[in-house]
Amino acid sequence: MLRKTIKELGLHSIIYSLGGFASVIASIILLPIYTRFLSRTDYGIIEVIDTIRAQLIVILLAGFVPAMAKFYNEANSEDKKRDVVGTSFWFIVVSGLVWIALLFLFDNALAEQFLTSAKFVVYIDLGIILLFIQAFLTTGESYLNIRKKSQLFLIASLSRLGLNIAANLYFIIVLRLQARGMLYGELLSSVIVGIVLVGYLAKTNGLRFRSRLLVNMLKFGLPFIPTTFSATLMHKADRLLLPRFTSLQDVGVYGLGYRFPFMLNSLLLDSFGRIWYASVMYEIAAQKDYQKIYAKVTTYFVTVYVVAQYLLIIMAPTIVRILAAPEYFQAWKVVQVIGIGMCFYSFHNFFVTGAFIKNKTWYLPVSHILAACINIALNWYLLPRYGYMAAAWNTVITYLVFSILNFFLFRKVYPIPFEFGRLGFLLGIGIGLVLINNALFLQNSILEFFKELVFSTILPLLLVFGPYLEHDEKESLAEELKKIHPALASFYTRLQQKSWIKKK
Known part of the structure; x- marks a missing residue:
């Protein structure tokens, strides 16, 4: 049962991640173009607009994404499932119209407050329109997720990505519209x-509205407003405060560095979350050995995630040097610090399982609001003194505290025997290797690149051939390798038997 669950999670996560992978590759290829046609101020404006949208979409959606997944999975007939989707759709339509009408009344004030001048109001207006479109996109994507239509989701993601790239290149390079070009491109594709x-949603599901169902969904979903709003503040408050204490140029450098760990986060954590929160989490809860399955899924996913962030952290100087213009080079330090923070953050996805299974969503705002307050307080105090690197370290502290708070909040609500010994070993070894790597930083870029390659292999080898994997896990790994090619499995088994770590 465990292996079947892991395979299903892995299959859908891989399909979802293909869209994220394409987006990451596109971002990497286009980054040298964007950083040469967009100034650091342009990047700063885009970061601020994205931050404002991320905050407001939370209120507009009012928790209907997790509510739709919850009620859809618990519905006992196809008609009731259709009612859940239709009711969610009409609520978001009305909510969206109300919010964009209100926001347009205050667009000049928003430009002065967040972009330092009313002359930037056009960016605020474009952001408001994108907010409304984003609500419809989110609803459609959530519908595909809960129905496990990962292939259709991939097609939609790739189509949007292709349209966005083509439009961006035209608006930025041909028309020289700079930051406005980025927003025009996203608007057209969205x-x-x-x-x-x-x-597609209307054709396959219908758009029926049920007022009584709306009340029940609001009761479940409303706690996600303070929860997700605070989560967004926790992630992005630094982008709103940096212009106040530093400059839009610093926001641009910081935002670029922040973007790399979050691209990886989108590739792995978001892809996993689409299938996890939409269905698999609830399916595991119905199984007899659910506690063991939850614990193992946590260990396996966090391991993959931490290793991926470790590789990015180690290679950060070379990646930024190759992909970005020279004036952005210091962003590699931001990449490393945020990458460490994201490793701590990844734990919370599993610590909050009880909130969804036991309908304790009102507990969620506690950890999110506290973490957001900590982040804002730290940034308010430290940004004027230490600049944008203080924001990066504040993020690490915030994510660590956030995950710890969630663990203690839900450990009695829904006890899960997490394998903290193994995961602590993983984090300790990974952070130790990063510190050693940075202490040996080489000014020669070619030598630094080869040194980074060496360090990038150390952690994966320690995990695969060291004591981290249990005996049955090594056997399962060998079996999976055998399906790919028998010689590969044989080679792994021989290396494992000869491992100096094992002999020691």
Whole structure:
């Protein structure tokens, strides 16, 4: 049962991650172009607009994404499932119209407050329109997730990505619209794909509205407003405070460095979350040995995630040097610090399981609001003194405290025997190797690159051939390798038997 669950999670996560992988590759390829056609101020503006949208979409959606997944999975007939989706859709339509009408009344004030001048109001207006379109996209994507239509989700993601790239290149390079070009490109691609997704939803599900169901969904979903709003503040408050204490140029450098760990986060954590929160988490809860399965899924996913962030952290100087313009080079330090913070953050996805299974969503705002307050307080105090690197370290502290708070909040609500010994070993070894790598930093870029390659292999080898994996896990790994090619499994088994770590 455990292996079946892991395979299903892995299969859908891989399909979802293909869209994220394409997006990451596109971002990497286009980064040298963007950093040469967009100034650091342009990057700063985009970061601030994205931050404002991330905050407001939380209120607009009012927790209906997790509510739709919850009620859809618990519905005992196809008609009731259709009612859940239709009710969610109409609520988001009305909520979206109300919010964009209100926001347009205050667009000049928002520009002065967050972008330092009313002359930037056009960016605020574009962000408001994108907010409305984003709500429809999110609804359509959530519908595909709860129905496990990962292939259709991939097609939609790739289509949107292709349209976005083409539009961005035209608006930025040909028309020289700079930051406005980025927003125009996203708007065009989002409108086209959003219309298709809503059309698909209406055709396959219908758009029936049920007022009584709306009340029940609001009771479950409303706690996600302070929860997700605080989560977004926790992630992005530094982008709103940096212009106040430093400059939009610093926001640009910081935002670029922040982008790399979050691209990886989107590739892995978000892809996993789409299938985890939409269905698999609830399916595991119905199994007899659910506690063991939850614990193992946590260990396996966090291991993969930490190793991926470790590779990014180690290679950060070379990656930034190759992909970004020279004036952005110091962003590699931000990449490393945020990457460490993201490793701590990844734990919370499993610590909060009880909130969803036991309908304790009102517990969630506690950890999120406290973490957001800590992040804002630290940034308010330290940013004027130490600049944007203080924001990066504040993020690490915030994510660590956030995950710890969630663990203690839900450990009695829904006890899960997490394998903290193994995961602590993983984090300790990984951080230790990063510190050693940084202490040996080489000014020669070629030598630094080869040194980074050496360090990037150390942690994966220690995990695969050391004591980290249990005996049955090594056997399972060998079996999976055998399906790929028998010689590969044989080679792994021989290396394992000869491992100096094992002999020692």
